[in-house]
Amino acid sequence: MxxxxxxxxxxxxxxxxxxxxxxxxxxxxxxxxxxxxxxxxxxxxxxxxxxxxxxxxxxxxxxxxxxxxxxxxxxxxxxxxxxxxDPADEKAQAALQAADTLRRIADEYLKHARKKQKPRSYAETERHLLIDWKPLHSVSVFNIRRRDIAARLAEIAETQGAVAAGRARAALSAMFNWAIREGLDIAANPVIGTNRPGGAQGA
The missing domain is CATH 3.30.160.390 (Integrase, DNA-binding domain)
Structure with missing residues (x-):
């Protein structure tokens, strides 16, 4: 030394x-x-x-x-x-947060939704979370920002229409609300504050 x-x-x-x-x-x-x-x-x-x-x-x-x-x-x-x-504790926490990707939390939420929703509603929720939001699957839920969601909603609205985009938005918002209630220390639901497809603002 x-x-x-x-x-x-x-x-x-x-x-x-x-x-x-x-x-x-x-x-x-x-x-x-x-x-x-x-x-x-x-x-x-x-x-x-x-x-x-x-x-x-x-x-x-x-x-x-x-x-x-x-x-x-x-x-x-x-x-x-x-x-x-302790920086080591901070690093460990960051690693845990990085592991909580959108796909991982979506899979956990869908287990909950399957028990609570009617089959038709569940199938729609599953489709939105696993297909419509697939471009964000690898991103940690702690790092998904309102702008990321707004940009993806615009893409969905353009390819599938405003109604489909609105439903995809609702499914993602419900997932984030559930995750927060489950104890994930996400500062706020990032879907809140994005425009509803069609031009209206909403929660």
């Missing part, structure tokens, strides 16, 4: 298993470093949380993460630590 400025030259000079920790300049961030494991170099921070020393990987050295960008991110993360938060 060496204490020295984390620079591109210093990072590239690391041998497998070696690490450096930021020091020796006015912008140095204590706890920020870089380490090489095999062929890859990763920017990391070390800190104490819950009474234990922990390591958190910011990201690999490369096109996104330069020493300067990684140092700024390290400063932000260590600020969270100073406020009593």
């Amino acid at each position: 060496a204490l020295k400025s984390v620079t591109v030259r210093a990072v590239q000079a690391l041998a497998p298993g070696e690490s450096i920790w930021d020091a020796d300049h006015k912008e140095a961030v204590r706890g920020f470093g870089a380490r090489r494991q095999r062929d890859a170099v990763a920017y990391v921070i070390k800190y104490r949380a819950h009474g234990r020393q922990r390591f958190y990987t910011i990201g690999p050295h490369g096109s996104r993460w330069t020493p300067e960008k990684a140092r700024r991110e390290a400063k932000r993360l260590l600020g969270l630590v100073a406020d009593g938060e």
Whole structure:
């Protein structure tokens, strides 16, 4: 382990298993470093949380993460630590949210809807969620925005008509309301506030 400025030259000079920790300049961030494991170099921070020393990987050295960008991110993360938060917990939560895609939540909602809706209504709900909203299936429900929904509604209205788009909108809104009641910490139903197909505004 060496204490020295984390620079591109210093990072590239690391041998497998070696690490450096930021020091020796006015912008140095204590706890920020870089380490090489095999062929890859990763920017990391070390800190104490819950009474234990922990390591958190910011990201690999490369096109996104330069020493300067990684140092700024390290400063932000260590600020969270100073406020009593644990970046590792934040990362785990983000991973869980990423796994909650629209398709996954739609599948869970459809199990509920099958028990509550009449067969004809359920078939329509299933069609809207699994076919009409398929372009958003891979997106986390935490990342779907009103603009995403409005754009897709416009596409449905153009290809299938305003009535079909309105029903697709209602099915998605019902799914989000159910998901929120199930405990998903979504700030708000993103369907609310989008225009109803045909030009009217509505919830």
